Amino acid sequence: MTAPRKKTRANGEGTIYQRKDGRWEAAGYVLAADSTSKRVRVYGSTRREAADKLAEKIADSNRGVPVATADSTVSDYLTYWLNGVAIHSLRENTHTRYATCVRLHLIPGLGTKKIARLTAKDVRTFLDRLRTTCQCCTQGLDTERKGCCAIGECCQRRLSALTVIYVHSVLKSAIEHAVREDELPRNVARSVKTTAPRPRRFRPLTTAEARKFLDAARTDRLHALYELALRTGLRKGELLGLHWEDLDLTTGTASIRRSLQRTRTGGLTHLPTKTRASERRIALPTECIHSLKERKEQQDEERETAGPAWRDSGLVFTTPTGGPLDPANLTRHFRSFLDRAGLRRIRFHDLRHSTATLLLEQGVDLVVIKELLGHAHLGVTAGVYAHVRLRLQRQAINALGHALGGQDDEPDGPPAAAVVR
Structure with missing residues (x-):
């Protein structure tokens, strides 16, 4: 009786065998990152899995893609x-x-x-x-x-x-x-574990500084942008990427769908929002609705002044000729505005921090702030603004101490319901 012939693999398909630990190993020659031919090994729980992995790498190598x-x-x-x-x-x-x-x-x-x-x-x-x-x-x-x-x-x-x-x-x-x-x-x-540094300390605007900021912004060309930034906490790129079609000034809502950023290859480019959670719909404050309507009128005047030089980009915040605003130029304009207004120097992103801080101090729930800011996880919101939560805890403890130390006018009455956020 003739012994059955061993199954052979075609030239270039590599070898496959079962290891002592039960796993299957496949090996073959592919194009390496240094443009030489090198042997690569892949593993799988079954022969088919190992063969498929090796076939994929060999196919990439045959297309000239280094493996x-x-x-x-x-x-x-x-x-x-x-x-x-x-x-x-x-x-x-x-x-x-x-x-x-x-x-x-x-x-x-x-x-x-x-x-x-x-x-x-x-x-x-x-x-x-x-x-x-x-x-x-x-x-x-x-x-x-x-x-x-x-x-x-x-x-x-x-x-x-x-x-x-x-x-x-x-x-x-x-x-x-x-x-x-x-x-x-x-x-x-x-x-290897690395020690996380202490988070960068920032000084958000106080309530008094925020009022002064809004008052000073009323005379600036970018008044609507600054007000929207402070009252809603939108990121710089989200503000600059806002189109008029994203706004519904009748119902008072804005849809955040994209971000304007400068890239090395594409220049000023519209990109998706930072995370999936950043794509959101937010309610607009009444003050922002008024300032955006004024911005619309201002843009119509700028269109007439620019004439043929006007670029109809559909953006809410543009240059005087209708083109997109460069994020770096906005940063420079923002610094000049702070100096003219006599306000202390902060980063533009600190307006976003100020929004969250002021909302927390007003007792707004973290979940609501997370949705407004577009954070992916509640832990991000809680971690960044831990200093505010500590201050709110102290206020709550002091309030409780005052209640426990006072006179009880109605000893037989029901306890008052208190919500501590």
């Missing part, structure tokens, strides 16, 4: 991840920040190491060095301009704790993708 391998260096893998994976899931500005982080910090610090041999100790040592090393010396920033570091007088320009945490998070995201693709057994970057 990460366990033999890749950290530099090669990060380049592959940025250009082949992250670019499809990140907003353009976020991808640009990731790429800058990889170029300036991760590749110089860890790039030559094999990603499969990267350890938690390597990551911890890298982050510690990042915290303590002068960036002018590391990146040679003073070489051309002959600054202090170039002449032997180090300026000790170190990265902030927030930047170090950001670099760590980018590395974790990249390695996590390798783990999900069964290219690495675990994410060693997650084993």
